[in-house]
Amino acid sequence: MLCKRDIKDYAVKICVPLMERNMRRMQNGDWGFKPDQVGYVPTFLENFCRPFWGIAPVISDGEDIILDANGEKITVFEYMRLTLNKGLSHGEKYSWDTHKDIMNMNPYCYENQNITELAGLMVGIYFAKDQLWEPLSEAEKEMYAKELYEMAEIAYDNSWPNNHYWFPLFVFTVLKRFGYNFERLDEMIDGGLAFLNGLYLSDGWFVDGAFGRFDYYEAWALHMYPLLWTLIADESFNNYEEHKKKFISRTNEFIEYFTHWFDANGANVAFGRSLTYRFAACSLFPVAVLAGCDVNPSLAGRITAKNIEFFKNNVRNEESDILPEGYLYHAPAIIEGYTSDGGAYWCCKAFFALLIDDDHPFWDYDKALLPSEKGDFLVDAKHKDINLIFEGHNGIVNLFSNTAYTTGKRPFSFGNERSWYSKFVYNSAVGFGCSVIEKMSVDSMISLVTEDETMCSHRLAFENLGVENGILHSRHIPFTNDKESTVESWILPMGEYHIRIHKVKLSQEYYVKEGGFSVGSWDDYRPSKFGGDTASVENYDYISVMKSVSTAEIEMNYEDTQANFHLYAPLAGYPIYKTKEALKPGEYIFASAFAVKKVDDNIILPDIVIKDGGVEIIGKEKNIFVEIK
16 A cells, blocks of 8 residues: 555656646647636646645655756746746736636636636645745735735635635635735635535535535535635634634534445545546545544545555556546546546645654554445435435445436536436446447436437436435436436345336337446456346456346347446446337336446345336345335
């Protein structure tokens, strides 16, 4: 497992090449080659600012880093100063506001998007003040403070109504700690904290805007940012101790649940958007330890080290050490339009671990085990309306998703939300496939297919009907232009495997098909087997298997995901069933057992019998009857 020195070396290894590439772009007049959809300046600032989340903790103890700028050797400080002087000098050829007035989306997009990035730079400057702030001239300090304050003020007054308020707030907080006292500083800090506190629900959960927006942002933003604020602010801030106590208490309620997000290999369950940020998933843990939360520091350290190590060992990038766009390899098509070719570097927030002293028990990994290393578990989110359930078995973690991210008309589409949020189950060992219009990936998904097979449905907005006796219950309308055709689902976690039961009501003719977990591969070894009532696909490490019955005539088969659209590998496939013919209007029952198992596991899927009024699962030790009303 990675020690502190290993983590520091890895931070340098991935950050320095990105900083050097950004210097070359600045020298060549290039803003970026895979831009953020907002514009080229935000793209440049993502590349410029995000590495400072990791580099600042590295250099904060005096360990300098030298960058190669086309043969010229300069320090990180000199690179930062040169870039800020160019960008903040109005009227210069490469000043950031040159095209501000014609940026798309809204008049305040320039300030909002740029402060999102510059806030991270300011946080980095705070934690490496002696290296990045004190060497500046007084004129430079005054210029930076004035320009950043004015930009942050506009961003604050026009912020998107979610966690984005934290970004101008961090700028204000660092400026205040550096002794600046701009007119609205305290007012906006107090107002921003009041808004952000209003996002809190209960039981350790925040909502990031509209209800349903739950993913790993819950940890790495909505909990981590408040704790990070307590590390920067102090008693001179209004109600500081009250805020600190509240933030720590909320994280204490959440973090025990969140420890179950990580499997025995250190992989977090890939679920939700912004997955290209990778080990940002673990960044809450070192900050929680620094802030004084009630978390076992050795467990926090073990999760952090194993999560970083998982990506260090599994991300494939044959051209450079710059993290590729994608998840475990270069797959830019599966990431969001708001993420540029340097966007992955919000993962650097996990490097706050480097601020923890060498002799702290955080680094004593052997004194704790992850829940997934200890044995099997089943945990829920406690909040009655948030049905995100973790199940661990044999070191692998499943996340059962029964709370819809999207519940109606979407004010903003992030992209492949159906794949990121609406599959029935997400698995830490094998990941999942994303869809394209021409080729839907229905792994862990049921789908209606039109009679001519030109349209294939995907679960998006769905109704959470609650959890009863451990069974997750939901309903969705596959096609919004056919509201009479519905799918009602019952999902039952059972340790070695899980059960999915669907009551499908059709108002017109459709095929029905459903997929098991998808398995990726890095060569052509991906054998599949199908026939009778079972189907499977495997790679060298894992087997995805399913067993299905129905009141309709079905055939077991195999499908591929679109090439380069799977998170874990460029090629992937999954077992499916599909109705032999397009079904006539009516009501049908489909019931299946699914599992991901290691190749040497002996998992036997249960027999399933459809009866009047429900479905019986015939297990090794007991039978379970699921009533279908």
